[in-house]
Amino acid sequence: MSGRLQGKRALVTGSTSNIGRAIAEAFAAEGAHVIVSGRDTTRGAEVVDGIRAKGGRADFARADLDGSPEASRALAEEAEALLGDGIDILVNNAGIYPPGTTVSTDEATFDRVYAVNVKAPFFLTQEIAPQMAAAGGGTIINLGSWVARLAVPVGALYASTKGAMETLTRAWAAEFGPRGVRVNAVSPGVILEPTPGQAHPGEVMVNGTPAGRLGKPQYIADAVVYLASDEASYLHxxxxxxDGGRTAAAVIAA
Incomplete structure (x- = not known):
């Protein structure tokens, strides 16, 4: 690694597994002090221990981001205390995806998905972005999804929350960019932890794409590191x- 985030202080929500974990590990490898966050203390400790074993800096902050301003504020305050100062990088990664169609979704599920996927990052950004601006700048990276633009028959609720996050990315860029806070997003495709020798139903979703294969969490982490680094200083x-080209191109077999 090149130390692109040397000395930076980062908070990654939902970083005890999968994409969030890969982002936290990549940040630490690039020199950042990372706050790993999630509901599972055991998994959080495992991520932190793994980072420290490789010489990185990490701490765990347990958080159940239920969409309330209080929960988001508590996480921000704990992260700042563990980091010893402010937060330079915020990654709004935490999210839930309960399966279901529009017809099968009840109000409780609707409210819970919007609380975790939209309200929680909204209020966390509300808490952290002004502090970044007051300190001279920072960067916020949101996680969207390919299904926000290339719709599938199931998952309308989840897709709408990711569409909201991509819209908030642009709105926050306009609101906080002039104050020194860059806001961007990554929209992952079909990303799964590889299981050697086992096929996965998600493979059908990448048929006809330029990449022609499932993505790995590391692919997303690489993109997030780029957006967090000075190399992306002109991106707002x-x-x-x-997404392996899923939303951009279709490969038609001859």
């Missing part, structure tokens, strides 16, 4: 598609 309000 961008949604970076990391």
């Amino acid at each position: 309000g961008t949604v970076l598609d990391v």
